[in-house]
Amino acid sequence: MNELPLFIIAGIPFGCVYALGACGLVLSYKTSGLLNLAFGAQAYVISLLFYFSYDSHWPFILAFLVWVILFSFLLGVLFDKLLFQKLRHSSVAVKLVGILGLLIALPSIAQGVLGQNSPTIRPFLFSTTSVYFHIFSYPVSGENIQTVTVTLVVVMLLVWLLKYSKIGLTMKAVVESPKLAELNGISSERVSSLAFGISGVLAGLSGVLLAPILHEINSYDLTLLVVAGIAAAACGGFSSLVITFLAALALGIFQEILAGYVPQSFMLSSSIRPSFPFVVLVLALLFNKSLRNIGTLKDPLSEVDPPPKLLLKYYSYKPIRFRAAILAVITVTFFSVSFGGVISGNWKFVLCQGCALGVIFLSITLLTGSTGAVSLCQATFGGFGAFLSSQLTSRFNFPILLSLAIVTVGCFFVGGLIALMGTKLKGLGIALLTLAFALLADNLIFPSTFFANGSTGVYLPRPQLGSINFNSNESWLIFEAIVLALVTILVLIVRSSKIGLEALAVSGSSLGAESIGISYSKNSLIFFSLAAAIAGFGGGLYGITQQNISSQDFNWEFSLLFLVLVIVMGVKSIEGALVAAFSYVIATELLDTYAGNNIGIIISIAVGLLALIWVLDPEGIVERQTRIWRSTYRSVKLRRQKVFVE
Amino acid sequence: MKDLLKINNVSFKYGKMQVLEGVTLGVESNSIHGFVGANGAGKSTLLNIISGYLKADSGSVEFLGKDITDLKPIQRVTNGIARTFQKVELFDTLSVYDHVLLAVRQKEKIKKKTGSPLDIFRSFTASTKEAEVVEEILGAVGLEGVKNSPVASISLGLGRMVELARAVALEPKLILLDEPSSGLNTEETEIFVEIVKSLSDKLNLTIVIVEHDLTVINLLTDTLTVLESGKVLATGITDSVLNSDIVRTTYLGR
Numbered sequence: 078m079n080e081l082p083l084f085i086i087a088g089i090p091f092g093c094v095y096a097l098g099a100c101g102l103v104l105s106y107k108t109s110g111l112l113n114l115a116f117g118a119q120a121y122v123i124s125l126l127f128y129f130s131y132d133s134h135w136p137f138i139l140a141f142l143v144w145v146i147l148f149s150f151l152l153g154v155l156f157d158k159l160l161f162q163k164l165r166h167s168s169v170a171v172k173l174v175g176i177l178g179l180l181i182a183l184p185s186i187a188q189g190v191l192g193q194n195s196p197t198i199r200p201f202l203f204s205t206t207s208v209y210f211h212i213f214s215y216p217v218s219g220e221n222i223q224t225v226t227v228t229l230v231v232v233m234l235l236v237w238l239l240k241y242s243k244i245g246l247t248m249k250a251v252v253e254s255p256k257l258a259e260l261n262g263i264s265s266e267r268v269s270s271l272a273f274g275i276s277g278v279l280a281g282l283s284g285v286l287l288a289p290i291l292h293e294i295n296s297y298d299l300t301l302l303v304v305a306g307i308a309a310a311a312c313g314g315f316s317s318l319v320i321t322f323l324a325a326l327a328l329g330i331f332q333e334i335l336a337g338y339v340p341q342s343f344m345l346s347s348s349i350r351p352s353f354p355f356v357v358l359v360l361a362l363l364f365n366k367s368l369r370n371i372g373t374l375k376d377p378l379s380e381v382d383p384p385p386k387l388l389l390k391y392y393s394y395k396p397i398r399f400r401a402a403i404l405a406v407i408t409v410t411f412f413s414v415s416f417g418g419v420i421s422g423n424w425k426f427v428l429c430q431g432c433a434l435g436v437i438f439l440s441i442t443l444l445t446g447s448t449g450a451v452s453l454c455q456a457t458f459g460g461f462g463a464f465l466s467s468q469l470t471s472r473f474n475f476p477i478l479l480s481l482a483i484v485t486v487g488c489f490f491v492g493g494l495i496a497l498m499g500t501k502l503k504g505l506g507i508a509l510l511t512l513a514f515a516l517l518a519d520n521l522i523f524p525s526t527f528f529a530n531g532s533t534g535v536y537l538p539r540p541q542l543g544s545i546n547f548n549s550n551e552s553w554l555i556f557e558a559i560v561l562a563l564v565t566i567l568v569l570i571v572r573s574s575k576i577g578l579e580a581l582a583v584s585g586s587s588l589g590a591e592s593i594g595i596s597y598s599k600n601s602l603i604f605f606s607l608a609a610a611i612a613g614f615g616g617g618l619y620g621i622t623q624q625n626i627s628s629q630d631f632n633w634e635f636s637l638l639f640l641v642l643v644i645v646m647g648v649k650s651i652e653g654a655l656v657a658a659f660s661y662v663i664a665t666e667l668l669d670t671y672a673g674n675n676i677g678i679i680i681s682i683a684v685g686l687l688a689l690i691w692v693l694d695p696e697g698i699v700e701r702q703t704r705i706w707r708s709t710y711r712s713v714k715l716r717r718q719k720v721f722v723e
Numbered sequence: 724m725k726d727l728l729k730i731n732n733v734s735f736k737y738g739k740m741q742v743l744e745g746v747t748l749g750v751e752s753n754s755i756h757g758f759v760g761a762n763g764a765g766k767s768t769l770l771n772i773i774s775g776y777l778k779a780d781s782g783s784v785e786f787l788g789k790d791i792t793d794l795k796p797i798q799r800v801t802n803g804i805a806r807t808f809q810k811v812e813l814f815d816t817l818s819v820y821d822h823v824l825l826a827v828r829q830k831e832k833i834k835k836k837t838g839s840p841l842d843i844f845r846s847f848t849a850s851t852k853e854a855e856v857v858e859e860i861l862g863a864v865g866l867e868g869v870k871n872s873p874v875a876s877i878s879l880g881l882g883r884m885v886e887l888a889r890a891v892a893l894e895p896k897l898i899l900l901d902e903p904s905s906g907l908n909t910e911e912t913e914i915f916v917e918i919v920k921s922l923s924d925k926l927n928l929t930i931v932i933v934e935h936d937l938t939v940i941n942l943l944t945d946t947l948t949v950l951e952s953g954k955v956l957a958t959g960i961t962d963s964v965l966n967s968d969i970v971r972t973t974y975l976g977r
Binding site for chain 1: 774776796797800801805806807808812813814815816817821824825826828829832833842843844845846847886889890892893
């Protein structure tokens, strides 16, 4: 029997949910220029609230109206008023940190408030399990009819709203030019809040509809709904709702066809289906020219704006601050070496973790701090470093440090390859490309026995250098502290080099840099490659510290978490990365002792909220403190000189 | 005199809108050539086509007798074309001095074809020779007083000077200036005109300038092209173009 029609019909409900998500993303993006990566997190929260209430015997209509319509709308408006409007004119890194803060914190806040148990997914419009009729012998169940019906009604309403209503007309005006719309008495901020409100309802709807299809409310799947939505929206160039809708439908259908035809015996058969949207996203980013400047919507009237005035306090940072940085390195080394024998064994282990993470975090300082480019896959490179080092050692009996050196070089080239792929992309485009790479690695690469060996994980032995054995945490801590110091010096040298200055130029104005012959793509190639190599190396060190490591230790969420932590602490300085790494491992250890099972939730909420507070005044915490100390020191010095003269 | 820059039958469309149609003209060496025209006449588009930021739909651009139509912006820089922007494009976190230093280094790279990945380990501090050149350029454009200031703290007028200094530091054969007086007050404009004039004389530069301010055009340019709806309305010696009947009636509305 030809199974193709069956797969097509099975894919339609997925396509419908993706379409709702994609339409919601396009709507908010077009009116604000912000790509709401927390869209899926919103969907997760609403579906939890809806099903918990419905499960507690609220009438369906009441639960639907309260959570999916009213609460979703208000949540969207609230996010816009409190966060998105403040981010509109910020740099890509600031926009990303704000939105990622929301993405990281929202699901954890929901779990903290509602508990970690999932509600029962009860059918609402139609009985989910009942088969109503057959198409090509495919049993069409209640959940399928429910999803398609709701999607069709919503899309028709949306088309009516945008095409024939007054609100639609004002939205079109704001999409065309917010400034021109304002000159005609339309408040672009109010219109964008409305768009975020509607987008919030679409998020709620997609979450509520996706849960019965997946038979669970899963934070991972729902959070990643946004990737499928972006992939579909990318196919429509983030402008046409009709193309976006059709692309989403096609995405859902092809995903099921692919899952249907890949033999179950194939090792990665279960990973291919969820990975398909990530592949589509990569292809859309690489081949759709309209996405090259994604995230930088330009108002045609922006030319009348005076040039943006930079706050002087941000300049107080010089490309390098040798004294402070070297001081930090000496402190870390001194601390590790001196107290290695004094502090308890467990804390030595924590400091070992801190040193390894410090190396990964320095890769973010090097890349984002120098070029302004954002990578959402630095933890993934860490994973490559750890897993491949283990594989080389276990399969070929290479000494672990030799394996690590080989893998570091490999990561250098993989990083370069990603930079080459994204050579035409800037800002958010590069961030999305790296996010898709991280998700692909999580789903397709890491589960393989050649990498992380699924959830079983891999073993990395501690090295032996001649007669020195690094089996104890004490000796390994000293080794890692020295390595961290060397990596810090390397990062300092690169940032204070001729190419480091060029990177600062490119991050300041790629157009200006190009006008004097400095190539954005060449610069990004060098920094991406180096940052990937450092992250891979740090991941290997982390693996050797832990000794047993699995794919969960380097999943995509860690990339987001690491990025947010480094940026919030100060991405332009070495101190920022080091403080971020050590605060993170120390806080995790303390929480592990006192918070037990809730450690993940508490960390996510804390980091998310920290990011949200930070975007209100985006200066790294460590950098701000250094600046304050400096100015205090200067004023005291001046006062003393004055007294002396008098 | 031989044309340094030749634009042959260049046409360009933004979507369905024809912005340039069959534009043909030449710019002589060591001259200052101006482009004027109403908003949307295609002046900045033409400048972007010359500098490689836009690619013409048809026609060609010749520079020093070589067809550069298919060259990327960076390749055009290495061929000797530098430019400034209507909305100043400065490097936010760098000082005025660093802007010029970067351009001086680029010039050396272009000349000697040096520059290697090993530059990643070489300090960005200026060598004595580089420092001398930077100081000289900063002096020529009157930026010595603010050389250590971050560009974020200087006025728009000085920002335009930094862009000019950065372009001059490349020692190009042709400099393209995109509406350099936009946003400047009368005093700043006068200073800018003086500096451009002196640089052009001293360095034998060829300059192409897109400008709205006819006073600046009158003071600076030797030759002028008036664009009207993407077509050349008139081109030639500045005085004669501005006094021609067609320009007076169509562009100046007299």
